[in-house]
Amino acid sequence: MAKLSVGVFCGASKGNSPDYLDIGHELGRMLGVRGHRLVYGAGGIGVMGAVARGVAAEGGRILGVIPEFLRSREMSDELPSQELVLTRDLLDRKRRMIDGADAFIALPGGYGTVDEVVEVLSMAALGLDVGPLVLIDVAGDWDPFLALVEGMAERGFVRRTDLCHVVDRASEAVDLVEALVEPMVPRARRGSEEPMRVR
Numbered sequence: 001m002a003k004l005s006v007g008v009f010c011g012a013s014k015g016n017s018p019d020y021l022d023i024g025h026e027l028g029r030m031l032g033v034r035g036h037r038l039v040y041g042a043g044g045i046g047v048m049g050a051v052a053r054g055v056a057a058e059g060g061r062i063l064g065v066i067p068e069f070l071r072s073r074e075m076s077d078e079l080p081s082q083e084l085v086l087t088r089d090l091l092d093r094k095r096r097m098i099d100g101a102d103a104f105i106a107l108p109g110g111y112g113t114v115d116e117v118v119e120v121l122s123m124a125a126l127g128l129d130v131g132p133l134v135l136i137d138v139a140g141d142w143d144p145f146l147a148l149v150e151g152m153a154e155r156g157f158v159r160r161t162d163l164c165h166v167v168d169r170a171s172e173a174v175d176l177v178e179a180l181v182e183p184m185v186p187r188a189r190r191g192s193e194e195p196m197r198v199r
């Protein structure tokens, strides 16, 4: 199996149940064990931090991408060692993460997570070059979002409602991205900024 760069979108908050941090950490561990590189928003807090620490616990590789203005707010003391790209703003971060990943896994989160998920879905809907997207559902988290998409389709505003996959376990998500990316030619890495190492 080729080693992938997997973009993970998830909350900078920890949610209202320990399950969110647990599944984030488990996802990170799975990525590390399978030798995939985590591409994420460089957070040391919330579910983002749990995913990164999971990867680090298995000695995995991490690329963090964060706008300068979020560094002090989201990078925290518990941030594991990683390569870091600093971006001008959130839009630049999103572009860099999407261009730098072969596939995407989204855990529950807030506005930032939904923004990133919608970006990938709308790119796929337009036929642009973007990796497959798998959503991990912990407690019905994605149901309202999926209902919104179904509703838009029923009203004739969305043509495809099959542009992402939903699973409820970290291992299923990793299995699925491996299966979805394997038949494809790996995407060319874009972006020219040299990452710096932190910690």
Ligand SMILES: C/C(=C\CNc1ncnc2c1ncn2[C@@H]1O[C@H](COP(=O)(O)O)[C@@H](O)[C@H]1O)CO
Residues within 6 Å of the ligand: 010, 011, 012, 013, 041, 043, 070, 074, 090, 091, 094, 109, 110, 111, 112, 113, 114, 115, 116
């Ligand atoms: C403000 C802009 C766009 C819409 N909002 C966001 N876009 C991208 N990233 C965001 C946005 N709001 C928060 N974030 C960051 O995403 C990460 C996860 O956030 P969550 O809300 O906890 O899911 C975290 O790093 C947030 O800071 C203009 O481009």
